[in-house]
Amino acid sequence: xxxxxxxxxxxxxxxxxxxxxxxxxxxxxxxxxxxxxxxxxxxxxxxxxxxxxxxxxxxxxxxxxxxxxxxxxxxxxxxxxxxxxxxxxxxxxxxxxxxxxxxxxxxxxxxxxxxxxxxxxxxxxxxxxxxxxxxxxxxxxxxxxxxxxxxxxxxxxxxxxxxxxxxxxxxxxxxxxxxxxxxxxxxxxxxxxxxxxxxxxxxxxxxxxxxxxxxxxxxxxxxxxxxxxxxxxxx
Amino acid sequence: xxxxxxxxxxxxxxxxxxxxxxxxxxxxxxxxxxxxxxxxxxxxxxxxxxxxxxxxxxxxxxxxxxxxxxxxxxxxx
Numbered sequence: 001x002x003x004x005x006x007x008x009x010x011x012x013x014x015x016x017x018x019x020x021x022x023x024x025x026x027x028x029x030x031x032x033x034x035x036x037x038x039x040x041x042x043x044x045x046x047x048x049x050x051x052x053x054x055x056x057x058x059x060x061x062x063x064x065x066x067x068x069x070x071x072x073x074x075x076x077x078x079x080x081x082x083x084x085x086x087x088x089x090x091x092x093x094x095x096x097x098x099x100x101x102x103x104x105x106x107x108x109x110x111x112x113x114x115x116x117x118x119x120x121x122x123x124x125x126x127x128x129x130x131x132x133x134x135x136x137x138x139x140x141x142x143x144x145x146x147x148x149x150x151x152x153x154x155x156x157x158x159x160x161x162x163x164x165x166x167x168x169x170x171x172x173x174x175x176x177x178x179x180x181x182x183x184x185x186x187x188x189x190x191x192x193x194x195x196x197x198x199x200x201x202x203x204x205x206x207x208x209x210x211x212x213x214x215x216x217x218x219x220x221x222x223x224x225x226x227x228x229x230x231x232x233x234x235x
Numbered sequence: 236x237x238x239x240x241x242x243x244x245x246x247x248x249x250x251x252x253x254x255x256x257x258x259x260x261x262x263x264x265x266x267x268x269x270x271x272x273x274x275x276x277x278x279x280x281x282x283x284x285x286x287x288x289x290x291x292x293x294x295x296x297x298x299x300x301x302x303x304x305x306x307x308x309x310x311x312x
Contacts, residue, residue: 011300012299
């Protein structure tokens with residue numbers, strides 16, 4: 001299993017995967033945009049502003065999922081000293097930060113016509129800002145600390161502490177009285193969202209996941225080359 | 236019909252700005268990542284090429300990554 005994560009083997013597959021994703025990405029994106037902007041109906045209460053959901057919700061999901069992956073890999077790294085986990089977390093972090101910021105910005109744009117304000121220090125919004133701050137700390141610690149092992153340790157600690165914030169974000173709408181609506185999509189219970197809106201939402205999520213995979217692979221490849229460059233200098 | 240689509244029932248500014256911000260950010264991150272990757276590939280290939288022939292030969296024989304990067308760099312040139 002660990003042999004599969006060997007850089008030489010991974011490197012061989014990265015270009016093939018990038019080409020494959022490039023070939024299907026625009027088809028998915030076009031389908032997702034057509035459904036989100038044309039075929040999906042307006043909401044009976046929120047009218048056309050509901051379309052913001054198709055970029056806001058997938059961005060928030062990706063922001064949360066990316067940090068969860070970073071934190072879990074950091075925990076595994078502490079226990080098993082996994083060689084490549086730091087490469088993966090370093091490649092995921094910028095994506096997670098961008099999508100968390102996008103969730104905040106698009107949420108703010110959606111809030112103006114829905115709540116009548118651009119911003120409120122509501123539990124969900126505030127916890128998302130805290131998540132963005134943890135991402136920034138994680139990225140800065142990796143960039144500023146020159147010693148690899150130390151940077152790895154410090155960033156892992158930041159990720160593990162930040163992981164506490166993930167359930168807070170998820171359950172903030174249930175634990176506190178917030179302006180933010182409760183979740184409409186539940187994995188183990190019935191959804192309160194109609195299929196005419198669910199399909200575009202899932203399509204957009206899939207298109208953005210493909211985009212994430214593309215960026216992740218390119219970043220991972222860059223990190224491998226950086227290591228090889230360092231080794232070249234050592235020789 | 237097109238006007239209705241653009242105005243989005245009076246909410247066009249909010250809807251379009253959300254989509255534009257999202258896809259513009261995605262495009263910027265893609266370009267930055269792509270440029271960084273190409274730059275590091277270029278620099279790595281150059282460093283290999285600058286090595287003495289014997290050392291370069293050893294590295295290319297032992298590292299598949301090095302030979303792959305160098306061959307793709309030579310293709311670009």
